[in-house]
Amino acid sequence: AQKITQTQPGMFVQEKEAVTLDCTYDTSDPSYGLFWYKQPSSGEMIFLIYQGSYDQQNATEGRYSLNFQKARKSANLVISASQLGDSAMYFCAMRGRSNYQLIWGAGTKLIIKP
Amino acid sequence: DTGVSQNPRHKITKRGQNVTFRCDPISEHNRLYWYRQTLGQGPEFLTYFQNEAQLEKSRLLSDRFSAERPKGSFSTLEIQRTEQGDSAMYLCASSGTETTNEKLFFGSGTQLSVL
Numbered sequence: 001a002q003k004i005t006q007t008q009p010g011m012f013v014q015e016k017e018a019v020t021l022d023c024t025y026d027t028s029d030p031s032y033g034l035f036w037y038k039q040p041s042s043g044e045m046i047f048l049i050y051q052g053s054y055d056q057q058n059a060t061e062g063r064y065s066l067n068f069q070k071a072r073k074s075a076n077l078v079i080s081a082s083q084l085g086d087s088a089m090y091f092c093a094m095r096g097r098s099n100y101q102l103i104w105g106a107g108t109k110l111i112i113k114p
Numbered sequence: 115d116t117g118v119s120q121n122p123r124h125k126i127t128k129r130g131q132n133v134t135f136r137c138d139p140i141s142e143h144n145r146l147y148w149y150r151q152t153l154g155q156g157p158e159f160l161t162y163f164q165n166e167a168q169l170e171k172s173r174l175l176s177d178r179f180s181a182e183r184p185k186g187s188f189s190t191l192e193i194q195r196t197e198q199g200d201s202a203m204y205l206c207a208s209s210g211t212e213t214t215n216e217k218l219f220f221g222s223g224t225q226l227s228v229l
Contacts, residue, residue, distance in 0.1 A: 093156070096159075104157050
């Protein structure tokens with residue numbers, strides 16, 4: 001079975017500091033995709049970053065980067081220079097075997113302190 | 115590109131009533147998904163459409179739930195004889211392809227409260 005685990009229910013981080021949100025996954029498929037989404041209090045899921053299982057380099061999107069360690073089955077999200085607007089729920093997700101269903105973790109609530 | 119639109123944003127109903135939600139995907143997207151999210155959890159997959167065809171339904175989708183996408187554009191999700199356990203955020207998403215790296219675009223969801 002495919003599974004995503006996010007072990008940090010909540011995190012407090014000082015503004016301008018970097019933050020790492022943990023994500024581990026379990027799958028037997030050789031080909032898969034890993035996603036991070038942000039969900040502010042408004043409810044909309046906002047795509048942040050994607051990593052493919054065959055990608056040789058870690059994905060980066062602006063202040064977001066993904067620390068992909070395939071052997072450890074981890075895909076941690078790193079946010080550099082955190083901002084107050086980064087306060088939100090963050091979800092790690094994996095493209096399922098069916099190729100259209102996303103499997104989601106339970107999320108991490110990130111609060112940025114001024 | 116106006117994004118994915120969901121209506122209503124909030125719905126309060128009494129147990130036993132029927133409710134219907136609507137989702138308008140991004141116009142050029144032929145793939146549409148429904149997810150359900152309860153408080154403190156990640157979303158759970160409910161169903162998937164490619165154009166008007168419903169290709170997959172989760173076991174979570176009991177026979178009280180039905181989804182349609184009659185013309186391959188907007189979709190509706192109906193819950194009959196609502197129960198308190200149906201209280202959740204119902205999220206709709208769309209995408210343009212089925213590739214592994216295709217990101218989903220989500221609407222703001224419909225928050226259902228069953229009293």
